[in-house]
Amino acid sequence: MSRLDHTFDPKDEAIQRIEVITGGGERRRRWSDDEKAEAVEESLRPGVVISQVARRRGLTPQQLFTWRREARQKAAASDGVPFTPVIVEPRLTPESKAVSVRPHVIELDIDGASVWIWRDADVAMITAVIDALKARS
Structure with missing residues (x-):
């Protein structure tokens, strides 16, 4: 039998050692919908680096991208209008308005x-x- 043959024939070789790898005892973390929403909201802010947000929250960037995609799909499927942040700027005083439109x-x-x-x-x-x-x- 050649070394490149991937089939196992018990007559050719005796098994010397078997190693069993277990999960290491760490349980998967469960994230609440609120925690997911906070992470997604933070990642959507201008100038934010996704990998930094993920690292701070103990996530992988792929997990955060998945949550973002799911949030977009959920917003597109909902009947309501998606939330849009609004910034209210102060009104111009009549003096400053007169100078700008001279x-x-x-x-x-x-x-x-x-x-x-x-x-x-x-x-x-x-x-x-x-x-x-x-x-x-």
């Missing part, structure tokens, strides 16, 4: 340079800018 009166395009002249612009400044653009062209 309307311009005149727009000049000279040789690819655009100049906007505002309603309250200084005449001397406008003249200097136009003279500089004329000199450049």
Whole structure:
């Protein structure tokens, strides 16, 4: 019989030793739905590294990816609208709003340079800018 033959014939060789490997006594950890949901929620935050979340929680990244996939499937199958976080920003005060949407009166395009002249612009400044653009062209 060749060494590459994977069949066992008891007449060819006598069994010298048999080794029995047991599970080592560790039980599988059971995760509650709340623990799974917390881990999935943490892993979905922007900038989070999945393997770090998994390591912190005593999981493998594959287990966490499985939970994420199951959560997506559950959300897609539900009749309700999925939860979407909302961030409420403070309202702009009338003064800050007026500064950000200041309307311009005149727009000049000279040789690819655009100049906007505002309603309250200084005449001397406008003249200097136009003279500089004329000199450049």
